[in-house]
Amino acid sequence: MKKLLIILSIILVAFSCSKSESSAYKIGILQLVEHPALDDANRGFVDGLKEEGFEDGKNIIIDYQNAQGEQANCITISQKFINDRSDLILAIATPAAQAIANLTKDIPILITAVTDPADSKLVADNNAPGGNVTGTSDLTPVSEQMDLLKKLIPNARRVAFLYNSSEQNSKYQVDIARKKAEEIGLITRDATITNPNEIQQVVQNLIGKVDVIYVPTDNMVSAGMPTVASITEPAKIPIICGEEGMLPRGGLATYGINYYELGKLTSKQAVKILKGESKPADMPIEYLQNLSLKINTNSAQKLGIVIPADLQ
Structure with a gap:
C-alpha cells in the first residue's frame, strides 16, 4: 500500500508539473548583440515581468536568444520562435525587430531599443501602431547631447559621427x-x-582630423567601444555618447535614458497583452520621460577636460 501511495504521489506531481508547464506562456526574446544597453533592456524586461507576477519557469517560459x-x-x-508557437516575442534593437516583424503578423511582438519604429517601418504610426507590433523607443535628446558636447569641449570645431551606415x-x-x-x-x-x-581603421583615420567624436545609440559601435577607446584615448579625442552603457568603456559623457528602466517599461506592455487587457495595434509606442x-x-x-561646475 505504501509503495502504491508513493507511485500515485509521483504520478500526481509529474502531472501537475506537466500541466503547469503546458499552461505557461511562451516568450521568445531576440537580442541583436551583446552590449550593456541591450543587456540592460533585456534584464529590465525580465525583472519587470517578475514584479508583475510573471516568473520564468513558473507561469512563463522565456527562450532567450542572441543573434x-x-x-x-x-x-x-x-x-524558431514562430515554429515554437510563442505567445509573445520581444525584439531588442531595430534589426532584430525588423527580422521578426517581417515573418509574422499574428504573434504579438514587443520591440525596445528602437529609435523610431514608424521610420523603421515597424508600425504604421507611433501613436497608433495598427498591427501586431508595439513597444518602447530609445529616442535620446540628440540636440541636447550636441549642446553637452559644446559645453564640455568649448574649443571643439570639428566633430565626426561614428556609426553603422546600415x-x-x-x-x-x-x-x-x-x-x-x-x-x-x-564642422561635421x-x-x-x-x-x-x-x-x-575608420577611427584611426580620424586622428588629427577631428576634435571630438559623437556616437549615437549604435549597436555595432557600442559593442566595439573598447576598440574605439584604445585609439581615441591616446590621441586625446573625447567621445560624446548616445547612451550611458558606452561610458565605462571609454566614452566621456551622455545625456539620455536608462535602458534597464526602458526594459521595465516594455514589460508593463507585455503584462497587458498576456492578460488580454490590450492588443499591440491599440498600444502607442512609449518613451521614457526621465x-x-x-x-x-x-x-x-585622462583627456584633461575640466568639468564645468554646473555639470558636476
Whole structure:
C-alpha cells in the first residue's frame, strides 16, 4: 500500500508539473548583440515581468536568444520562435525587430531599443501602431547631447559621427545631430562602418582630423567601444555618447535614458497583452520621460577636460 501511495504521489506531481508547464506562456526574446544597453533592456524586461507576477519557469517560459550581431541569425531565431508557437516575442534593437516583424503578423511582438519604429517601418504610426507590433523607443535628446558636447569641449570645431551606415536608428540620430552641430558652428564629417572589422581603421583615420567624436545609440559601435577607446584615448579625442552603457568603456559623457528602466517599461506592455487587457495595434509606442546626465570623470581626467561646475 505504501509503495502504491508513493507511485500515485509521483504520478500526481509529474502531472501537475506537466500541466503547469503546458499552461505557461511562451516568450521568445531576440537580442541583436551583446552590449550593456541591450543587456540592460533585456534584464529590465525580465525583472519587470517578475514584479508583475510573471516568473520564468513558473507561469512563463522565456527562450532567450542572441543573434551575435548577424542579421541571418535574427531571421533563423525568428523562425524558431514562430515554429515554437510563442505567445509573445520581444525584439531588442531595430534589426532584430525588423527580422521578426517581417515573418509574422499574428504573434504579438514587443520591440525596445528602437529609435523610431514608424521610420523603421515597424508600425504604421507611433501613436497608433495598427498591427501586431508595439513597444518602447530609445529616442535620446540628440540636440541636447550636441549642446553637452559644446559645453564640455568649448574649443571643439570639428566633430565626426561614428556609426553603422546600415542601421536605420543611427542614421536617424545622425541627421538630427548634424543639423544641430551646424547650428552651433561645428564642422561635421561622417565616419561610417558596415561591419565590426572596419572600426579600427575608420577611427584611426580620424586622428588629427577631428576634435571630438559623437556616437549615437549604435549597436555595432557600442559593442566595439573598447576598440574605439584604445585609439581615441591616446590621441586625446573625447567621445560624446548616445547612451550611458558606452561610458565605462571609454566614452566621456551622455545625456539620455536608462535602458534597464526602458526594459521595465516594455514589460508593463507585455503584462497587458498576456492578460488580454490590450492588443499591440491599440498600444502607442512609449518613451521614457526621465533623462539623466552621466559623465565619466576618469575619462575626463585622462583627456584633461575640466568639468564645468554646473555639470558636476
